[in-house]
Amino acid sequence: MTQLKDLCDAYLAAMNAGDLQAVLALFEPDAQVVSPLYGTMPVDRFYADLFADTGRSETRFINRFESASHAPAVALQFHYRWTLKDGEIVEFDCVDVFALNADRSRFAGLTIVYDTAPLRKAFEAVHGSSH
Numbered sequence: 001m002t003q004l005k006d007l008c009d010a011y012l013a014a015m016n017a018g019d020l021q022a023v024l025a026l027f028e029p030d031a032q033v034v035s036p037l038y039g040t041m042p043v044d045r046f047y048a049d050l051f052a053d054t055g056r057s058e059t060r061f062i063n064r065f066e067s068a069s070h071a072p073a074v075a076l077q078f079h080y081r082w083t084l085k086d087g088e089i090v091e092f093d094c095v096d097v098f099a100l101n102a103d104r105s106r107f108a109g110l111t112i113v114y115d116t117a118p119l120r121k122a123f124e125a126v127h128g129s130s131h
Contacts, residue, residue, distance in 0.1 A: 004066065004104055008076050011096075011107075012059045023047050027107045031099075034111040037123055043110070053127050056083040062093065072100035082119075084126045090119040 007026060014022035024044055033046040041049075058081040067073035075097045083089050094114035098107045116123075 004074055004100075005064065007105070007107070008064055008074060011076070012061060012078065015057050015059050018051055018054065018057060020047055020051050027110075028101055031107060031109050033109070036112060036114060036116045037120070037127075049127075053085055053123070054082065055085050055087060057081075058083075072102070072104050074098050074100060080114075084122060086126050088122045088125070090122050092119060 011023065011026055014026065024047060027043045029043075031043040032040060033043050034040045035046060038046055038049060060079040060081075062077040062079060065075040065077070075095050077093065077095045079091065079093050081089060081091045092114050094112060097111045097113065099109035100106070101108045
C-alpha cells in the first residue's frame with residue numbers, strides 16, 4: 001500500500017465513523033475547504049459544521065486519481081449517502097480534490113465537487129439557507 005492510498009482510506013474511514021478529530025488529523029492545521037454548500041472556510045470549522053448537520057455518513061469508494069502536475073494533489077471519487085440530522089437521506093457522487101503537503105503525508109486543502117441541486121432543499125431545511 002502506498003502512503004497516499006492509506007491517507008485516502010483513512011479519510012473515508014474517519015468520515016464513515018463521524019470522527020471529527022480523526023478527519024482533522026489528516027489535514028494541515030491551516031487548510032481551507034471549498035464546498036458547494038458551505039462555502040470556503042477553515043478545515044476545522046467546515047468539518048465541525050458538517051458533522052453538526054449529519055446524523056450519519058456512509059461513503060463508497062469509486063476511484064482515486066493522482067496529480068500529473070508539479071503540485072501534489074489527489075482526487076477521491078466516492079458515493080456519499082448522507083443522513084442529515086433530521087433523518088432525511090440524500091445520496092450523490094462527488095469528487096474531493098485534495099492539495100497535499102510537500103511530503104504528501106497530509107492534506108493541505110480541499111475542493112469538493114458535486115451537483116448540489118438534488119440535495120439543496122434538504123440541506124437548507126437542516127442548516128438554513130445562509131450558504
